[in-house]
Amino acid sequence: MGALNHLRVLDLSRVLAGPWCGQNLADLGADVIKVERPITGDDTRQWGPPFLRNSEGKETTESAFYLAINRNKRSITVDISKPEGQEIIKKLVLQSDIVIENYKVGQLKKYGLDYESLKGIKNDLIYCSITGFGQTGPYAHRPGYDYIVQGMGGFMSVTGEKEDLPGGGPQKAGVAIADIFTGMYATSAILAAVVHRDRTGVGQYIDLSLLDVQIATMCNVASNYLTSGVPPKSWGNASANIVPYQTFKASDGWIIVAAGNDSQFRHFVESGHEPQLADDPRFATNPERVRHRTELDPLLQKMVLKKTKKEWIELLDIANVPCGPINNFKEVFENEQVIARNIKMEMPHPTAGKVNLVRSPMRLSETPVVEHRPPPLLGEHTHEILQSKLGLTESQIKSLKEQGII
Missing domain, CATH: 3.30.1540.10 (formyl-coa transferase, domain 3)
Known part of the structure; x- marks a missing residue:
């Protein structure tokens, strides 16, 4: 089931950057357990319309946004603000290789779920924190959002039509690029940490900042400034360095x-x-x-x-x-090259019958990506995981549910 089928990931992240990383790892075969709040779950489940429709044509609580970034995972609901919930997470950490989280700086420490606390019970743990501005610096405690970071990181100053033309001025990207790229960098950093751990037995902490990533992905545009000292400007759909x-x-x-x-x-x-x-x-x-x-x-x-x-x-x-x-997206998915590459995929879904998704672009000859789980329903695998991984009895699970812990 993929190159990473020996790894288990405990994904405490929400929204986009962390879940995107988790989906990459899951696509490559890792067992990714998505930890969500009871009742409400990941915020993105409600980020619609559009929502997936069930077999009767009625809207479900699964938004298209959520579906795009949670394939191949299992969902467990745990209230980490309660000691019993924290104990469940710690027990799962003992059986995991990697933790991903995107809470505010210092927020998980009060629950005993920060890196130093969890390292104390599993010293080879790989722990990846994703925040808007990183763990250090004067902005560390600020909340960080993709849109804000696109502006702060220079992207919007070079995106959009030229300021002297109609419609000119700063423009954000049509997709949350800082989040997506941060998820990709997190994937690479985690895999590097896995290689290091496998060689040395030592885990490590990964500090990823959306702002850092946004600036890094400006690539030649940032280099143009560092080389010339002249801030680049927007060129609309043209290039600053190549014509035409x-x-x-x-x-x-x-x-x-x-x-x-x-x-x-x-x-x-x-x-x-x-x-x-x-x-x-x-x-x-x-x-x-x-x-x-x-x-x-x-x-x-x-x-x-x-x-x-x-x-x-x-x-x-x-x-x-x-x-x-x-192309618009109708034209995208009707394109002969896109069809030939099987980019659009269909998976069975427990309430909708089926769901259409975008296939992973990673094509590996020996350990191909296998799409074996649709994006999970909220808490779909709670009972399964607590019973099979932690050995809890039916009565213990029932008690946790009655207390609102799961």
Whole structure:
């Protein structure tokens, strides 16, 4: 059941960054136990509409948001504010390799579920904390949200149309990129810690900050500033460093052309019957095209308007110039390449009968991802885990439920 089937993860995180990490590990075979609050569970269960519909067509309490990030996990409900709930978590920690949490800095310490406390009962534990601003620094105790971090980390200053054009100004991404990337970095860091533990027997603490991740993922844009001392600005759908690397309006819609070198630029303009543009000294090389983009852009736009999207994509495909359409999600999932890669998947679901999800993009030849569990119902596996992993009797489980601990 995957490369990580020897690992158990206790996932105390909520919302997006932590659960995204947990789903990655679960897709790779780890046994991920999602710990949720009794009655309400993870906040994202209610982040809709849309909600999954049951076999009778009625809305369930499973939002599309929640479904996207909780595949292959088991759900257990535990009230960690009560001593009995804390004891359940500690017993599960003894049988786990990894803990993921995204509580405010210091919040779990009052429950005895912080790293130092749990390390005392399992010294090779790998413990990953995800917060908005990290465990140190003047902002450590602030709540951190993806949207705020996109602004603070510079992303929104370089995203959106140019400020001097209609609609210009800062723009967030259409998906919570700081959360998603933090989940990806957390996955990598945890796997590195597993390798270290397997070699040395020593666990460790991982401190991940959304703000740190947002700045790190600015990559060449941040490097442009560090190299030049000039704050980068927004370029809309164009690139600050490559021309043409942008959208163009064809006669019936929009296309993207990403000519990453001079040869591709020549093939682009030759396909549009404007070969003289590649011979013009202002446009012959990428640095010159970047310097003279204001003269070049309208010439290219005029050229592209003469053909349809389909005509351009066919021509540029033959010419080996990277290009593509701008699809809505209906078009995404109807695309022949997406269909061929089986990106859309269907899983059985206990209340809806079936649920459609996006398949993991990780393709491993020897230990392939196996989608074996749909996103769990709230507390779906509480009884199973308490009985099989902790050895609790039916009467003990009943008592915990009556007390509101599970």
